[in-house]
Amino acid sequence: MSIRIEQVNKRFGDFVALEKVNLQIKTGELTALLGPSGSGKTTLLRIIAGLEQADSGRIHFNNEDITGQHVSERGVGFVFQHYALFKHMTVFENVAYGLTVKPKKFRPNNAEISKKVHNLLQLVQLDWTADRFPAQLSGGQRQRIALARALAVEPKVLLLDEPFGALDAKVRAELRRWLRRLHDEIQVTSVFVTHDQEEAFEVADRIVVMNKGAIEQDGTPEQVYDTPANPFVYEFLGNVNLFRAKVKQGQTTIGKVQLASPEHTNGKEQDGFAYVRPHEIDVLIAPSSDALKVTIDLVTIVGPQVRLEVLTVVETNNDNNNEQQLIHIELPKDQFKALQLHQGDMAWIQPRYSKVFLGEGI
């Protein structure tokens, strides 16, 4: 089942939750709606489900316009951040609920329901919990039950609202991989909302980055990470350093450092911002003419990685008033040990790669 969203607008009072959103989701794809809180991603998901009504715009499932259709007729499976299990029902009753409320004509008999529920519980590897109550299960188990419950009615579309948001880091990582494998197995068109870029990259076939009620970029995880469409996407997808730069004929200059930026071919010199990721910076101990001189301000060792905070002096437009800029660098521990640098030492840094956006940045 493919989903097509056309020109959807939604306001809550004065707050614009969604503005002219267009999106197409292909059959069988697992798509992540990624964005900070207040970006409209959950609202978009709830509009697809029918839990909210768009102020204007249309929603299509396979070429059928379902904008006016009631939630209960859309055939979507929905998983909530806080599970929303029926706490007075057993796990079995929870999973069976969607089947037992069907009108008599379509309702399977008890034996069929029981068989189906147990199959689903096996699918989520929790068959042994059938007679328990939700309160007796862990968060990760509850979310898997919630998923089984959503799948019981054989939804055409599966929607997940921050499904791992309420879980601790370890369970979350486990469940992410599990969801990915499950999706490969059942192949139902799925959309999940997350604010965690790592989660989106690990699980999704496709990432839709949202901000302030609009879609900033839409592509495969690799496309979104390697060629961010704009400064927002770049900054949202992980830590980043920002340098004032001058661009001319495909060359970017940050202080004395020259970098290639073939996308900007204009012959005239232009001001811009160069974005450099912390792991895309080389650290040198010897002075070099095309490197930035820095002072090591803070060294933090996080497992196999070393995070450095270094300070450099940058020229501002006002020449008498130079200011210090903080730069984040990440490098493997071995490499850092070989450099034999300590807090307070002098060093030189060279960005290997940068992405330049013209203008005053964000």
Add this chain to the structure above:
Amino acid sequence: MSRTGLNSQRRWLKPLLISSGVVLTLLLLVVPLIFIFVAAFSAGVGGIWQNLTEPDMLHAIGLTLLVAGLTVPINLVFGTLIAWCVTRFSFPGRRLLLTLIDIPFAVSPVVAGLLYLLLYGSNGPFATLLDQHDVQLMFAWPGLVMVTVFVSCPFVVRELVPLMSTLGTEQEEAAVLLGASGWQVFWHITLPNIRWALVYGVILTNARAVGEFGAVSVVSGTIRGQTNTLPLHIELLQQDYNTAGAFIAAALLTLIAIATLVVKAFLQWKLARTSD
């Protein structure tokens, strides 16, 4: 003041506060309560039986039960609807509605009774209409039910609104997404989650309905054997110098109150357990 001074002050303050609390409770609550039963039993078992089986007393008991028996279901349904409305939908005037619900608690019951009397009585704007259809509301049991519904309507709402707000709408949304109809959502999901609070609200409504005096006395006209509820009957017996009879009726109401408190305590314990 020095620290030790403060401590020494506390040393006599603590027992003083506790003992004054205990003495006040005894004087204001326990002694009168015991006295009610002592006075009631002073008539002897035969006297009690005679007073209880007296026709006017039986009628007052019956009428009280009728009023409570009608008030409770009306407010149960009405209160659940209001609570559902204000916690599940957002609409202009939502806060105003919540405030209006509390009016019966803020207004003196006598004022409420008077309002009903003026509005639905023989000089009110509906008098001709009611006359034409031969309906008498005031000085009859329908009037008693109307004012009792008014004074006790906030109980169920006030129990449900905070609970339903904290429960949130997710479970209900999940049920709708699974294809459940509005009724199915209410019976399968909402009701099981609010049932203890609902029972608690009913207990409180019932206690108020049984014991209401002010509003009822205005619209009843205290016609013996016709529009007298138990609290009104107590006053009449007292005026007739039938002290024993008055205390027997009072003891009856007190027993209902004590039973209500026991059930209430049990439900509070139950509510605290289920909300964990």
